[in-house]
Amino acid sequence: MLVKGTKMFSIMRGRCPRCHEGAVFQERSLLKGKGYLSMHKRCDHCGLNYQPEPGFYFGASYVSYALTTAVSIAVFTVLFPFYRWDNEWVYIGGIGGAILLTVPFNFRLSRLIWLNFFFKYKTPEERAKGEQADFSDFRGEE
Numbered sequence: 001m002l003v004k005g006t007k008m009f010s011i012m013r014g015r016c017p018r019c020h021e022g023a024v025f026q027e028r029s030l031l032k033g034k035g036y037l038s039m040h041k042r043c044d045h046c047g048l049n050y051q052p053e054p055g056f057y058f059g060a061s062y063v064s065y066a067l068t069t070a071v072s073i074a075v076f077t078v079l080f081p082f083y084r085w086d087n088e089w090v091y092i093g094g095i096g097g098a099i100l101l102t103v104p105f106n107f108r109l110s111r112l113i114w115l116n117f118f119f120k121y122k123t124p125e126e127r128a129k130g131e132q133a134d135f136s137d138f139r140g141e142e
């Protein structure tokens with residue numbers, strides 16, 4: 001499933017969507033603090049600009065919305081057999097807590113998924129040839 005060259009590899013490993021080598025975020029561990037949510041400006045391996053245009057990640061909020069909905073449905077599905085319709089506060093607390101706990105992961109995941117919508121993997125040979133310029137090759141302004 002996590003085979004290099006697939007979008008799932010880039011998303012789950014937090015790697016550059018074009019070369020699958022460089023890290024997108026500055027820190028791999030949530031325990032390292034702020035760097036967990038900070039992105040590099042470019043891929044340190046292939047130079048892909050992670051901020052191709054201002055407001056690029058606005059669209060990631062829609063991905064984030066979908067992920068949050070998935071978490072909510074998952075928590076509801078786990079809680080429902082135990083609580084049925086007895087107490088709505090169980091669901092409000094359970095779903096709210098789960099959403100808050102998953103915020104940092106949701107943030108990273110939604111940006112990685114959004115990046116992978118626009119950039120596709122290129123083998124080292126394809127990158128070296130520089131053929132078929134597409135949006136993946138857009139490097140933007142400094």
Ligand SMILES: [Zn+2]
Nearest residue numbers: 016019043046
């Ligand atoms: Zn790269």
